[in-house]
Amino acid sequence: MIRCSAEPTPPIPALFEPVFYIVLQGSKRLTFAGRTHDFGAGTCAVATVGLPFISQVIEASPSKPYVGAELRLDPGVVAELLITLPDASERDAPSFATAPADPMVLEPFGRMLRLLATPADAAVLAAPFARELCYRLLQGPLGNTLRQVGRRGSRFAQVRAAADRIGRYADKPLNVKRLAADVGMSPTSLHRHFKAVTGYSPLAYQRYLRLLEARRILHAGDALVTTTAFTVGYASPSQFSREYKRMFGEPPVRDMRRQDRAA
Template structure:
């Protein structure tokens, strides 16, 4: 089957099982994202996942660099990356459809041990390339499990492992390999990013974090920004604001309570930084988003 036909078939299958808002599917590591219309730019976090655009197109901006991805483009990120996401091609008749698979570092690390020729070259933390049949075939089997969820506990793992194996052998392999490689400089940065992600609402001492991951403060700051596009403190602030927006859009939590919950000591500072990131202060942003929650059409409301 030609690549275009494979992509089209998988787009139809994925769209059938999409939900609004996006949620984990019957295959826990798999998520489908759809939009029936173009969207405004949305700050988000590209977590360590494999992602493929199956229909429509999307624009992603990382650290000031903009990339447009159309149907048949796949991508891998090896660490949580702040970015701005925007669907630029979608309609009710032909919605944007994307699918992602959360990566298991343990599987990647195990595969690296079985691939003696696996590269250890430094690679960017994000990479994209046209999808090949070797990638789409195992991913298609993963998608088809959505129709037979009882098979997922047995078959999802082997299908995901095969997909990672194929990715490691292709143009995205160097970036994917960083997910499972230990003892490298990148692994130290990933450990720092993971700690911030799990403790974003707590005070951050860059000096202490640097010591915990085996680096100097200066080295951590320089390499962290090179990988993520943000300093450690700016990265923490970004994650706090994303979580704050999620809380505010999820229910009736007051703005001040939300500010304290995500780690801000000053609600006024929280409101200023929220407006700087999302374009509107918290209260107005909630009101503007309320109509979107009541629509029946599908929208992206998270990363990718």
């Protein structure tokens, strides 16, 4: 996926799924768990689980727009590659890491981007190119972080399973004790490790996902605020509006009007 902007953007809450990302032109700022990362052209990153971020384009213009590109990471491909690679990873590797783009990474990624112009070729070549990209990433400075995507049976894998389950059932009440049991952890251990990986407690993570989905629904059409609140799992529309304003800076109706003006 290619992302472009002809002007700087305000800070926008977003979710980084397991992904490889590279800035091709301009600059972007990401804030995660209170830490700020600035990306200039030629900087790449790997995120290994759905991570709540505040995203902001900080350098862009009509003559030189911001351009970034991303590729979803396939845990199955990474796990398969780990079988053939020596396990030299750090067990406590971060869930998000950045590094200057390496030519060995840029080469297969560039070939993948060129496939956007030839869909017939993409159907055949995209998968092997993506596999090669993962292989190169595993061999470079982002390798320790990427290994977490493919490693099974680890604490990180348990946290990722918990995050996936919260995402699938974000509109349902969250029973943390049951979630912990489902992924093979105690509630205390789940809370500690989940926050270490994502920057959020399980309940706060669910709230973040609900509000992101609510904003997507409201910006997509003519949905009512109250209906949307119930759809994403809120029992109280007033609580929904308060938390929406806290996250996005304005209550839902004003945020929708601002979006309409921008469009």
